[in-house]
Amino acid sequence: GDIAFRFINYVRSVRERQLQRKLRHHQNLSWQEIAESYQEDKSKSLGDSQVVVCDINKEMLKVGKQKAQHLGYSEGLSWVLGNAEELPFDDDKFDVYTIAFGIRNVTRIDLALQEAYRVLKPGGRFLCLEFSQVSNSLLSRLYDLYSFQVIPVLGEVIAGDWKSYQYLVESIRRFPPQEEFKAMIEDAGFFKVDYQNLNSGIVAIHSGFKL
Amino acid sequence: AAAAGGLRRAGWRLWRGGRGGGRCQLSPPHRTLQASAVLRRVSDEQKEPLASSSQQQFDSHPTNHQPEQEPQGSRPSYTGQGGQESEDFESEEQLQHRILTAALEFVPEHGWTAEAIAEGAKSLGLSAAAAGMFHSDGSELILHFMSQCNTKLSELLEQEQKLVQLGEAEKKPTDQFLRDAVQARLRMLIPYIEKWPQALSILLLPHNIPSSLNLLTSMIDDIWHYAGDQSTDFNWYTRRAVLTGIYNTTELVMMQDSSPDFEDTWRFLENRVADAMNMGNTANQVQSTGEAVVQGLMGAAVTVSN
Numbered sequence: 001g002d003i004a005f006r007f008i009n010y011v012r013s014v015r016e017r018q019l020q021r022k023l024r025h026h027q028n029l030s031w032q033e034i035a036e037s038y039q040e041d042k043s044k045s046l047g048d049s050q051v052v053v054c055d056i057n058k059e060m061l062k063v064g065k066q067k068a069q070h071l072g073y074s075e076g077l078s079w080v081l082g083n084a085e086e087l088p089f090d091d092d093k094f095d096v097y098t099i100a101f102g103i104r105n106v107t108r109i110d111l112a113l114q115e116a117y118r119v120l121k122p123g124g125r126f127l128c129l130e131f132s133q134v135s136n137s138l139l140s141r142l143y144d145l146y147s148f149q150v151i152p153v154l155g156e157v158i159a160g161d162w163k164s165y166q167y168l169v170e171s172i173r174r175f176p177p178q179e180e181f182k183a184m185i186e187d188a189g190f191f192k193v194d195y196q197n198l199n200s201g202i203v204a205i206h207s208g209f210k211l
Numbered sequence: 212a213a214a215a216g217g218l219r220r221a222g223w224r225l226w227r228g229g230r231g232g233g234r235c236q237l238s239p240p241h242r243t244l245q246a247s248a249v250l251r252r253v254s255d256e257q258k259e260p261l262a263s264s265s266q267q268q269f270d271s272h273p274t275n276h277q278p279e280q281e282p283q284g285s286r287p288s289y290t291g292q293g294g295q296e297s298e299d300f301e302s303e304e305q306l307q308h309r310i311l312t313a314a315l316e317f318v319p320e321h322g323w324t325a326e327a328i329a330e331g332a333k334s335l336g337l338s339a340a341a342a343g344m345f346h347s348d349g350s351e352l353i354l355h356f357m358s359q360c361n362t363k364l365s366e367l368l369e370q371e372q373k374l375v376q377l378g379e380a381e382k383k384p385t386d387q388f389l390r391d392a393v394q395a396r397l398r399m400l401i402p403y404i405e406k407w408p409q410a411l412s413i414l415l416l417p418h419n420i421p422s423s424l425n426l427l428t429s430m431i432d433d434i435w436h437y438a439g440d441q442s443t444d445f446n447w448y449t450r451r452a453v454l455t456g457i458y459n460t461t462e463l464v465m466m467q468d469s470s471p472d473f474e475d476t477w478r479f480l481e482n483r484v485a486d487a488m489n490m491g492n493t494a495n496q497v498q499s500t501g502e503a504v505v506q507g508l509m510g511a512a513v514t515v516s517n
Binding site: 095096120121122123124125191192207209211 | 303306332335336337338339340341343344
């Protein structure tokens, strides 16, 4: 949901900029035309852009919808229940596929990658934000300490749920490191696969193109 | 499982380098054959120009049909040892070149930006997201355009040289040769001249300077090469520096020029080239005058000492 909101904001800002550029070139618009162009803007500020949010869990989708309403995002968003290993979409449908902190929880990551490849249009981009391995050894030790000693405790104290946070930390450790995940993405058929480490590897963004 | 994965990856890469369609065999049968749709087209188009030996073997194979019954084992025999990886990169780069070339059409409207690249990608049937492959400031588009222009210039000069060698044309005097070469190269900017100042400013960004400088010097090299420059001494550097100066200043003048067919620019160019020629003579004159003065002084010193 969050990425969807950011994308919508981005599209809106790009379109605004484009509209401003167009208006700058037309020096002698009548008031009628200007009013029209602003009205048009209101009703389709997104143009043809659409975002589909998909999750396997109905509750998560409900939370997302509520958040969207609360923040005022109404048009251009659709919410679909689906499994990343078997997406309910046709081939070659999307320009961009993003998954944030989700692919770690998929049982067969390779299937999810293959599905991502399938539903992307030629030229489309796959982006994945996920926890990854820390390269710096000192930071890695501090991070391990924090992960195993502090996070589950906080989970118990704040949410009353030690087990979920233990699972979280363990699943982070089980996820393949950056290079291995990059190879998996290439296996699925993506080209120009690259990754960017954030916070020296605690989190990484992987990107690939369907060419 | 790891070995199978590795083998699969290697086998798939081999196949990808070839006709690109058979990948479907590696994955569950219900997947469509859209895999590598774009790259397959690229490798089809590039069939003739590519001279690598491994490519020759492919010519006999069917291109657009996915031979479902082809056995997995035969795949490794198609490509040579060194052929597979380089073919993959060739295909990606070729596709990138195609996108950039297509994007040039949209430059007059969108400028040298990622938007032009996105439009170019769309015109090839790709998603606009493909523009993400390139640097976001549009610099790759500019560099691609410059290198294309340089190639065109080289070809032009090559042809002219051939004509001279065949005796069908007169060999031009150096100053005219330089004038014509620079003019020909600058004329290639004319369709994009409105947005070219933007391009120049992007090229001045620190991370772009090495590449743009590279392209500039190789172009100047080319021109002097075809002008018949055989020097191996210090002249080599001065000649290049002088011509670079002429080219850059003329380019800047062209940006401001509003005369019909850029007459003012070409006149400016003529004057600069003439200046450069004279400078060469003046340098010689200065040198010989200097030598004469020194000799005179020596003579005077000898006379005085006697």
